[in-house]
Amino acid sequence: MLRKKQTLRLFAKDITGDIVKDRQEVTVNWRKGQLVLDEPTFNGGQDIGPDPFTTVLSGLVGCTLTTLRMYIKRKGWDITDIHCSVNMIQQAEPFKTMIYRTLSFGQPVSDAQKERLLWIAVNCPVARLLQGEINIDTHLSEDPTVPAGLGDYPPSDDASADATENYTPQ
Numbered sequence: 001m002l003r004k005k006q007t008l009r010l011f012a013k014d015i016t017g018d019i020v021k022d023r024q025e026v027t028v029n030w031r032k033g034q035l036v037l038d039e040p041t042f043n044g045g046q047d048i049g050p051d052p053f054t055t056v057l058s059g060l061v062g063c064t065l066t067t068l069r070m071y072i073k074r075k076g077w078d079i080t081d082i083h084c085s086v087n088m089i090q091q092a093e094p095f096k097t098m099i100y101r102t103l104s105f106g107q108p109v110s111d112a113q114k115e116r117l118l119w120i121a122v123n124c125p126v127a128r129l130l131q132g133e134i135n136i137d138t139h140l141s142e143d144p145t146v147p148a149g150l151g152d153y154p155p156s157d158d159a160s161a162d163a164t165e166n167y168t169p170q
Contacts, residue, residue, distance in 0.1 A: 014148045025049065056130075057086045057099070063126035064101065071120045077113065081106025084121075099130065 017028045017037075024045035025038040037052060039045030050058060061084045072079045083106070088099045103121055121127070139151030 016144075053088070057088065060099065060101065060124075060126050060130065061086055063124045064103070064121050067124040068103075068117060068120055071117070079105055079107050079109060079113070101127075 011031075013031060015028060015030045017026045019026045024043070025036055025048060028035045028037060035055075036049035037055060038047055038049040039051050040047045043051070045051070064084050065082055068082055072082075083104045084101065086099060086101045088097055090097050101121070103117070105117075109117065137149055139146075139149065140153040141151035
């Protein structure tokens with residue numbers, strides 16, 4: 001059976017964020033919860049939540065570990081403890097970002113298992129997202145209830161219309 005390639009929105013409801021006057025902290029709203037992002041004190045924040053870069057890398061850690069857990073469980077392997085550490089560097093000219101990730105296991109793992117677990121980690125959904133081509137389509141709107149990808153400015157073009165034509169606000 002062949003699957004038809006589709007362009008789908010990942011979330012039924014947009015992830016939103018708000019910032020208020022004279023504060024660095026951002027309240028992010030997702031499905032049924034909230035998350036506070038903040039800058040470290042050296043960047044003008046109060047460090048009461050992760051900064052945006054930490055959040056991106058945390059998503060990679062979370063996806064890596066949950067993807068590995070699902071795979072290990074499906075295989076019936078006795079690997080109970082997994083540790084993932086990540087960090088990144090940015091090069092200024094030419095602009096380039098390098099993310100480093102290391103995995104370790106609390107139990108002995110065979111070479112065959114290591115090879116397969118490495119492949120699973122490299123191909124977890126967030127790693128694939130970060131390694132793939134990413135374009136950010138940004139619009140302005142006077143209405144905060146307008147869905148992501150829509151707005152008053154810039155004027156709509158064919159590419160934006162194609163990306164949002166099947167989108168139904170929730």
